[in-house]
Amino acid sequence: MSRLIVVSNRVSVPQAMGAAGAQGGLAVALSAALREHRGIWFGWSGKETESFTGHLDMQRNQDVTTATIDLEPQDIEEYYNGYANRTLWPLFHYRIDLTEYDRNFGEGYERVNARFADSVLPLIEPDDLVWVHDYHLLPLGSMLREKGVTNRMGLFLHIPWPPTRLFVSLPNHEQLVASMLQYDLIGLQTEEWLDSFTHYLKKEMGLKVSDDGVIEYEGRRIVARAFPIGIDYEEFVASARTELAQGAYQRLKDSLGHGRKMLIGVDRLDYSKGLGERFDSFDRFLTDNPEMAKDVVLLQIAPPSRGEVASYQLIRHDLERKAGHINGAHADVAWVPIRYVNRGYPRAELAGFYRAADIGLVTPLRDGMNLVAKEYVAAQDSEDPGVLILSRFAGAAPQMEDAVLVNPHSTEDVSDAIRQALHMPLPERRRRHERLLASVRDEDVVRWRENFVGALRGEHGAEVPLDARPERPGPELSAAAS
């Protein structure tokens, strides 16, 4: 079996069970794939060094080999805080108003991608499959091709692909997409993002794209397809049975008081998650339903994210103000409507919190997938399940049509959905939950990974005419990687 080389901005190997921290299902799934394929996970250590050395730190943890590099402050500023999170992230989440175009960011992005390419190159053996993740590393594949890498290479984009009319506002948009076409396989989360991507290829680049996603470009064939990511269902259910999860459930239930219902939101503190609009909707619900108001509480867990970027500082400030204002307007001595918590929790604890909540309130304005929606469903008691209220603009929505789907921009819509969910009869809750659970369980992260790697291997028609590629000398495997 060919080895797998996974490349992503961050590298995260799950700790031993029990010490389960705040890593997502992605880390669990990729680690499992790497174990199976005897592969290597390469990326940024998350650490800063005074000046870039290219030193590769190789480690073996839980049977997974990782290789990381440190970046220098200018790299982090221009590549991660800059082009990745001040240019691509807002633009790809349809926030052209927050998108910053700065040549220094673009140069930093190219420089760090080139550093990734130089550093990972010696680790790649001739039969390896190379799987690159996300918007931080779109041109990496083309840089590796320039260095003679002929291996099969795939890219998976975890975030949306924007409509062409927005995307063309990016300087050098065509160059960026042309560089992506050096991969053999391009995976997006949903058919909608896939349509936007192929629309761009056809309209702006005049390329032919077949109905099954085969793109013809410079005599090569590249496949673009939707691969919706899921959670690691088995692992999540196991973590929900731990003492940590059960303790969290009980603590929260006890704190609510008799008969009070709870809504839960769990999101990185990011403007794409629609937290301000969510608070406004809850405010509206309290105002429009005074007879129910004191019987509900919204628990919003929002760990800070990308705190060096101004738009993230601003949203944090706005939310603090808004939560304070709503609580000030509605609270009484024995009840506060919003519990707003700016810290992260291990997922086992989250599982307990989700189970204690009558409503999962997941209302991003735009989201690549949203794994929290899937975790909420997986954590419910099937006999007496809670109701998922889900934004129709989350990548998860097409797979989760039995949720109460809402327009997160409309406070009326979300307020009505809260009311509907609180009154939903048990048989309807069970019916909806049963169907949601089936899709969360069956379309899990293992299936996602197997589908992607299978397609990259060419098992599902992703074959690429390798003879169209230049030969290159075999890479030398560093001693540490063997």
Ligand SMILES: O=P(O)(O)OC[C@H]1O[C@H](O[C@H]2O[C@H](CO)[C@@H](O)[C@H](O)[C@H]2O)[C@H](O)[C@@H](O)[C@@H]1O
């Ligand atoms: O690494 P950070 O800058 O701290 O950000 C965390 C991750 O955020 C994004 O997650 C996306 O991937 C999820 C899994 O596919 C998906 O469910 C979610 O909708 C996306 O927003 C980002 O794409 C990752 O690269 C970051 O590591």
Ligand SMILES: O=c1ccn([C@@H]2O[C@H](COP(=O)(O)OP(=O)(O)O)[C@@H](O)[C@H]2O)c(=O)[nH]1
């Ligand atoms: O305090 C927290 C908040 C979130 N998460 C996890 O972070 C992931 C968030 O993924 P999602 O796809 O919802 O959004 P993203 O943050 O990747 O945009 C989920 O697995 C959550 O369980 C966590 O472990 N602890």
